[in-house]
Structures are given as structure tokens and as C-alpha cells.
Amino acid sequence: MYRRNLLSRRDFLRISGAAGALAVSGLPMFNRIVARSKAQTERTIKVLTVGDPWDLALQNVVDQFTELTGIGVEIESLGYVALQARLINSFLTQTADADVIAVDQMWISQYADNGWIRSLDDYIAADSDSAIDDFLPEVLHSLSTWRGKIWTLPVGAYAQGIMYRTDVFEAAGIDPLPASTAEAGDWTWERYFEILEQVNGMEMDGTTFFATTVIGAQPVPVVHMYTQLAASYGARWFTQFPNAPWDFTPTMNSPENLAALQDWKRLYDWSPPESINYLWFDAGTRFSQGDIAMFYHWTPYFYLVNNEGYLTGTPSPVVDKFRTAVLPTKTAGGDQVVSLGGWALGMPSTSANQDDAWQFLKWATGTEGQKAMGKVNVAGYQFADFSRLSLYQDEELREIYPFLDTQLEMMRLGNGKVVRPPAPIYTSLEGVYGLQLNQAMTGAVTPEVALETTQTLFSNILSGNQMIPYNIDSFDDTLENTQALIASLQA
């Protein structure tokens, strides 16, 4: 049956007219509200970060910065790939998407060479508060410098180190591992493998132990873990880099790399079979679940494994049952190079609030901000990734994070430009390298074939991208030159 409209045309016109009049009369008031709100947020910067433990800590303390400076901060946290895509999109379209951004060490060459981020040298030189000489030069060298300039400042620095179960070692009659290089003596990878062989399959309290776990997922995770072993064995990616003159002819099929890959396969044999698909946190979580005797990983896991899952806040069964140790060397007392990675904060060239951005960047990477982050206790303490020497000496932080001395020693032996060289097109190289390592783990190819294939693919990619021969000016990118740069900026 036909139902009449409840609202007549005349009523509709009346109501519309009244609403219109109200809107017009209210417009000035609305404008005033907008203006006031604009004034309040006038000094607001936008920060794009990545979902890592340091990001969680930073978000918890960022209000302290606003209280201190009056500058509002909007933090947006993204996944790794999403962040990179978002940044590149904003750079290409010349849009000011953010004032401060998280920059992976591998992106620096690309961002700096393309002029997408600005060098921080002038800010550092003009602002003594930045205390640039407090940063560990190894960290600045690995994470923040490119072609003799500082482009970012480290906000979360990671080295690699060992975590092992003290109860398992005690039961097996194995001496504790060295927490310092001074005690390392004959602490070699050979000894590391001997211990793994001894504890593999051990039964304790109803748990059958895997000797270790690897991070096997391709391409990035496996490269992160494998390259530490390879670097310790003396394997290098290129004929000459980062020292000048740069020669990107690959050296992936070197005897050192082959020995490392053969031993990597042994590590996998002692690991849970499913670790072939493990991401970083899968390996950490597995250790924290309690059936892994010993493994090496990025140093944030020194505190993350106290949680039963990733950042859950639930104490894991291994709390108080594990210790940290320094990485072994290939030969007793031999050279060591530790993988040094992490995240740094940079400033896009397109940022319209560069002075405010610098204030934030300086605070978040400074002693005050970093200490506040280290003291955040949400679901446990979960930020010890310091890159400033003073923080490693801070008694309060040392009490919370008792492993800081070991971590500092690993940082001091770190060189991110050697272990995973941040050369242009690194991502493409890492992609094929990780794939071949994973193939070798599956047994689809032998280590020899995997490395020969990597060598060929590297050659093809590097030649195809005009990097062999390298016709652009090189830069002697040594730690000494970074130290000299720090000294000149501090002066």
C-alpha cells in the first residue's frame, strides 16, 4: 500500500533553510575553532618509523619531548616494506610526507645519492648539544655515513652475540662461555660446533634439546644471520669495498665463503627442521620457548628472549636460565668482524619543519631520549640498543640490562659496511644471495653450486647496473675517516 512521506516538501524546505542559516551564522565561530586548533598544532612534526622494539619504546616517551620543547610529534609506524614504499613514493612525487624518517642502513646510499634526505653535518656542527663524539664511531660508520657525510643518527643499533642455556651447559659439564673478548682465548667457531654436537638431542626435565636454531627464511633473514658466520670466516662480498678504489667484482665463491656455507649447513642440521622458514623473531621465540641450547642472533634478542613470544610481556621459561657471550673467531685470537645493523633517523629534503625535526632527531638519538627509552617498562624492559658510549656506562641502565658490556664489545668489533656492504643495489644482491643460501639449506643445490650461482648472478646484476666496472668516484669509507669526520664536526 502507498505510504505518504512523513516529511512534506514545505517542511523539508523550512528545515533546510533553518539549517543553512545556522551554518552561515556559525561559520565565524567554526573558523575561530579551526584557527585555534591550527595554532595549537603549528609546531607539530610527523615521524615515520618502522615496527621494531625501539619504535615501541620511542612512542612511550615521546610526550617528554613535547613537554620539553612544545613541539608536537605524530608518529606513524609501518612495516619494513610498507615504509620503504611510502618513502620512495613521497620522494618521487616530491611530497613532504614526514619530517623525520626511520632509515635502514642499506637505504642510505640510495637516499643520499638521490638527494632524498639531507646531510645532518651542518646541524651537528652548529649544535654542540648533539654530542656527536659520544656516539660509538663503529655505529655511526655502519649506520649513518655515506661518502664522508653524516646523513642520519642511530636510534637503535644492533650487533650480534650468543645466547646459551646455563642449565644445559651445567648439565653437560661445559664451562660458561666468555662474556668478554679478554676472556675469549681459544673461543673459536670450531669449539662452538663441538659444543653443539655435544648438546644436540640432550634430554633435560622432559625436554629434548635442539643444539641451536638458524634463521632460514629467504632472502633477508637468512642473509642477516649467515653473513655473520661468513664474515667471521673472512668472506667478503666484493674485491674492494668500502676502501677505495671501489671494485665491485664479486668474491662470493671464495674458499672462506664456501667453508662458511658448509658449516652453516651443519648449523641447520642441528636446528629444528622448520627453521628453514624462520624469520628473526621465530628464532628468538623458539629459544625463549626453552628447547634450544645455544644460538647467535642480533643483540636486541638479549632482552627480547625474556618474553615468551615477541614483545608479549609474558616471562619466558628461559628467564634467569641463559647468559650472553661474545661471538667466536675463526682461529684462536684471530680477527673478528661483527655485523652491525639497526635503524637511524634522518630528515627528508622535502620536510618543511627541518629545525623542529632536528630538535626531535637530536633528542630521540640523544642521551636523554635514549635513556628514557631504555627505562620504558611496558611488557618488560625492551630497549637496550644504545649507540652512545655514555649509556653503556650508565649504572641505572646497566642494572636493567646486565649484558651491556658484552654488547658494547660486539659493537666495538662491528663493521656494517664489511659484513653487509650497503653498496647501491644492495637489496637486489641480498635477494639473490638469500635465495641461494636457502636453496643450499633445502639440499636442492650443493654449497658449491649455490655460491657459484650467486657469483654469476652478482656479476650479472652488478654489470647490468653499471657497477662493474665502477666509473663513479669512490670514497675511502673507512672507520678512521668516520672518526676524522666526527672530530671535525665536534670541533
Added chain:
Amino acid sequence: MRKRLPYLLIAPSVVVLLSLVLYPMGFALINSFYFWNLQTSPTPLFFSGWDNYRMVFQTTPFVEALTNTLLLSFVGTFVQFWLGMAIALLLNSHLRGMTVTRAILIMPTTVAPVVVGFLFRYLMEPQGGVLPWLLTGIGLTPPPQGLLGSASTALLSIGIADTWQWTPFFAIVLYAGLIAVPEELKDAARVDGASGLAMFWRITLPLLRPVAAFLVMIRFMQLFNSFDLVFVLTGGGPGTASRTLSFNLYREGLVNYNIGLTAAMTWLVVIIVTIIINLYIFFIFRKREW
């Protein structure tokens, strides 16, 4: 004016088509002949001829990805079609509870593939996952690396997750087609003594052909572009065991930012899909008007 009117009326569609389809494809085609890698330069550096096409084969696992993609697309479409057909016939059998079943069936199709990926990651988890437990229960031992970690089962696992999600789609659409089959034809066949199987092959299936052909084509193309499930479940691994062409494109385009190489790979994929689809159309509709 009357002669021009039809052209004027279709002009907006043509303009939209040109700008949304042909322009990006032309853009990709041009860039496929330039050296343009965002890791080294924000703009194309120089004309590089066929180098990008050569690099596709020399620096990426293109052949492995193509093989996996074809396997997944052909087997996946085949399995989902026949499973969907079986379910559609059941739905059409007027058994009790079919109305509710029909409503439930559509649910997996409405879930985002990424969510399906996470769901199956948990179901296939080697430590405590339901699927390994079920397999062990029926006497099949899952690989020690897990269903997603073994080269022999990774692609199959992706296929299983996809089949779970998309078989109901086949079932619902085929069921709609079955409803439209005239009962008189079946009655006549029955009078002539045709068996159930004969009626299915000679009456039902031919009448379903237009719907089925379209459905198969759409699903094949979707499977050919499989990305979400691969990304979430296996990341293309282990090794290249589950790497698909779309995942290859993602790696080169959104991880390595090699625009020239990605453009070349895109065109190779476009050519392959076009050939397959046109062959399909040719054979399916050769005696009919398309």
C-alpha cells in the same frame, strides 16, 4: 549526425580505457627498454635496448616462477572447478539444509586473502597445527620442515589454501547456472532412458558451458596473479619452490625498485597470459560467437 552518434556515445568509454589501460601499458613498454633502477637514480638513465629482458632471465628465477605459476593456475582451476561442480550439484539436489549450506559457503570468498594466509599459517604450523595433526592421524607423515617449509609441499599448501577460499565461488556460480537448466530437457532425456551421468554430460554441462567457460577464465587469471597467499604463507620459498610470477614482480618492483626490469617482466607476463587466454577462447568458443 546519426552516423556519428554511436561513436560519440562510446567515446567516453574509449577515453577511459585508453587512459587507464593503454597508457600504463605503454609507459611500462617504453620503460622496459630503459635502464631505470631507483636504487641508483630517480629517473631513467639511458636506453638499454633488450638488456632488461635479458636480465629477467639472467638475474631472476623467472623460469622457476613461471613453472610454479602455470602449475598452480592449471591444477588449481581444474580442482576448484570440479570440486565446485560437485558442491553445486549437491546444492541443486534439494536435500535438507541446502539453504543454510549455501549461505555458509559464500563466507570463505568474502575473507581477504591475507587473512586466509594467516589462518592457514596457523593451521599448518609444524608444532601443533591442525593440518599436520590431521595428516598424521590418517597415516600421512608431514615433512619435518613443516608443510610450508618443505620444497615438495609448499606450493601444494598454497593451492590448498586457495582452493578452500575459492571453491565455494565456483559452487555458487555453477549452482546459479544449474538452476537455469530447463527441467523439460531433463524430463525428455529421462523419458528417452538417459542415465544421470549421460544427462550431466549431454545436457547439463553443455548448457553450463558459457558460465563455466567465463568462470574458468576469470579464476585462471586470478590464480595466475597469485600473490597474497604466497607472500604470507611461504614468501616464495623454500628456495624457489613456491615463487610465482607476481611474487617475482613484487620483489623486483617494490623491494629492489628496478623499474626497467620490472617493466620488462610485466610485459613478458602480459604476453604469456594473452597467449594462454586467447588459445583458451579459441578452443572453447570456436564454434560459437564470443
